Amino acid sequence: MRLSILLLIICLIISPALNAKQLAITFDDALHEAAGYFDGPTRAKTLIENLEKHQIGQVAFFSTTQFLDQEGLERMRLYDEAGHIIGNHTHSHPNFLETELSTYQQEFLQAHQLLQQFDNFKPYFRFPYLREGETVEKRDGLRNLLKENKYQNAYITLNNYDWYIEELFQKALKEDKPVNLQKLAEMYVDVLMQSINYYDELAIKHLDRSPKHILLLHEMDISALFIGDLVQRLRQGGWEIISLEEAYQDPIAQYQLPQPLKYNPGRIGEIAFHNGQKQGLWHYTLDESYLEKRFQQEVLLLSDQ
Numbered sequence: 001m002r003l004s005i006l007l008l009i010i011c012l013i014i015s016p017a018l019n020a021k022q023l024a025i026t027f028d029d030a031l032h033e034a035a036g037y038f039d040g041p042t043r044a045k046t047l048i049e050n051l052e053k054h055q056i057g058q059v060a061f062f063s064t065t066q067f068l069d070q071e072g073l074e075r076m077r078l079y080d081e082a083g084h085i086i087g088n089h090t091h092s093h094p095n096f097l098e099t100e101l102s103t104y105q106q107e108f109l110q111a112h113q114l115l116q117q118f119d120n121f122k123p124y125f126r127f128p129y130l131r132e133g134e135t136v137e138k139r140d141g142l143r144n145l146l147k148e149n150k151y152q153n154a155y156i157t158l159n160n161y162d163w164y165i166e167e168l169f170q171k172a173l174k175e176d177k178p179v180n181l182q183k184l185a186e187m188y189v190d191v192l193m194q195s196i197n198y199y200d201e202l203a204i205k206h207l208d209r210s211p212k213h214i215l216l217l218h219e220m221d222i223s224a225l226f227i228g229d230l231v232q233r234l235r236q237g238g239w240e241i242i243s244l245e246e247a248y249q250d251p252i253a254q255y256q257l258p259q260p261l262k263y264n265p266g267r268i269g270e271i272a273f274h275n276g277q278k279q280g281l282w283h284y285t286l287d288e289s290y291l292e293k294r295f296q297q298e299v300l301l302l303s304d305q
């Protein structure tokens with residue numbers, strides 16, 4: 001009897017650690033336009049400070065190389081010197097659906113060369129718009145190029161439309177609308193948490209386990225402002241922040257969908273699709289009109305507009 005009580009207590013102590021959900025944080029589109037709330041270097045410094053303040057450790061910036069002017073270089077060096085991973089996101093962010101294979105391959109190689117100057121460059125490639133080629137020829141053309149250059153396909157598992165919340169924020173600033181930053185933080189965290197939990201549940205449904213996740217965010221003002229709020233909420237919900245290297249140790253890193261996809265919802269969505277699921281590959285928060293309505297009601301404090 002005493003032994004079973006002791007075992008029960010031990011189980012209760014260790015089970016939260018065993019059940020910890022894990023995710024790595026990545027920011028796409030580094031050198032995203034910065035002319036609204038923060039200028040570029042201020043955004044970078046704020047983001048780096050908030051990552052440090054919340055003990056987030058190393059994250060990854062997937063960078064295009066088309067804006068490496070003086071300001072762009074300063075921003076990239078700040079991320080690099082802070083020890084964060086710099087990955088390849090092509091030179092000018094082409095849409096693979098509208099780009100020939102050879103042009104797309106050049107885009108990859110051009111960024112690959114320009115990113116060599118950063119100490120923390122690592123051979124990770126994040127497809128713009130997550131579009132990996134809608135034909136076998138295009139998909140395999142890129143897969144082979146990644147393989148030749150010893151790259152990892154930097155897939156994501158946790159998809160969301162954070163970029164559209166940023167667009168709404170920047171538009172409101174431009175139009176001198178009264179933005180309640182506290183309310184914006186609350187909306188941002190709530191929307192992100194909903195999609196994160198949704199894709200984790202979808203993963204458990206299809207894999208019978210919670211995999212090591214990769215969260216897609218973007219290098220934007222709202223990310224710099226609210227990354228700490230998001231991570232606090234994640235930890236309250238039992239999430240642990242892990243490195244990108246660790247996240248790509250998960251067996252789903254080896255997964256390859258047999259057929260090419262035109263639009264890619266992220267790796268969990270691909271697996272769900274392969275298992276026959278046709279609906280709900282994109283969570284309902286990944287919707288511009290849904291986000292616009294919430295932004296107007298909750299952040300601008302306007303009713304019924």
Ligand SMILES: [Zn+2]
Nearest residue numbers: 028029128129
């Ligand atoms: Zn992108």
